[in-house]
Amino acid sequence: GLGEGDVIAAAGLELRVLATxxxxxxxxxFVLGGEVGDAAVLTGDTILGRGTSVVAHPDGLLGDYLDSLRRLRELGELTVLPGHGPELPNAGLVAEHYLRHREARLEQVREALTAGASTPEQVVASVYADVDRSLWPAALLSVRAQLAYLTHQRSGT
Structure with a gap:
């Protein structure tokens, strides 16, 4: 399979693989090209053209996701070509927005726990109360990822 740093050459283009x-x-x-203005990054579901991505716990891990967003932020002004939604003009700014969103959600999860939520479902009901209930199953995956991340942070492992 493909891995970090692999290069795909096809139709006169080169794509560099970036594990995210x-x-x-x-x-x-996949990073396409190298010159700002001509370069782009295809992000699949890591960064979307609208909204934010779910961290599909247990396969997806929030710590890994945050690290991936930091790596994408380093790409700066590259155009983002997401797997869903419209293209976005600046990978660095978009990744920074995603990082801030995740930090805000983590703070909301902490607040829900402090207020007495004791199950992932209760955290979803508190944190995602303003989100259409049809999205709650995806929110539950992300909340489980957030809870695992917070537990990992507390244990220091």
């Missing part, structure tokens, strides 16, 4: 786990363990992005 987190949405799922095997998520990959």
């Amino acid at each position: 786990p987190g949405h799922t363990a095997d998520s990959l992005s």
Whole structure:
């Protein structure tokens, strides 16, 4: 299979593989070209053209996802070509927005736990109360990833 740093050459183009786990363990992005203005990154489901991506726990891990977003942020002004939705003009800014969103969600999860939520379902009901209930199954995957991340942080492992 494809892995970090592999290069795919086809039709006169080169794509460099960038491992971006987190949405799922095997998520990959592909950097096309090298000149800002001509370069782009195909992000699959790691960064979407609208909304935010689910961290599909247990396969996806939030720590990995945050690391992947930091790597994508380093790409700066490359155009984002997501797996869903419209293209976005600046990978660095978009990744920074995603990182801030994740930090805000983590804070909401902490607050829900402090307020007495004791199950992932209760956290979803608290944190995602303003989100259409049809999206709650995906939210539950992300909440489980967030809870695992917070547990991992507390244990220091």
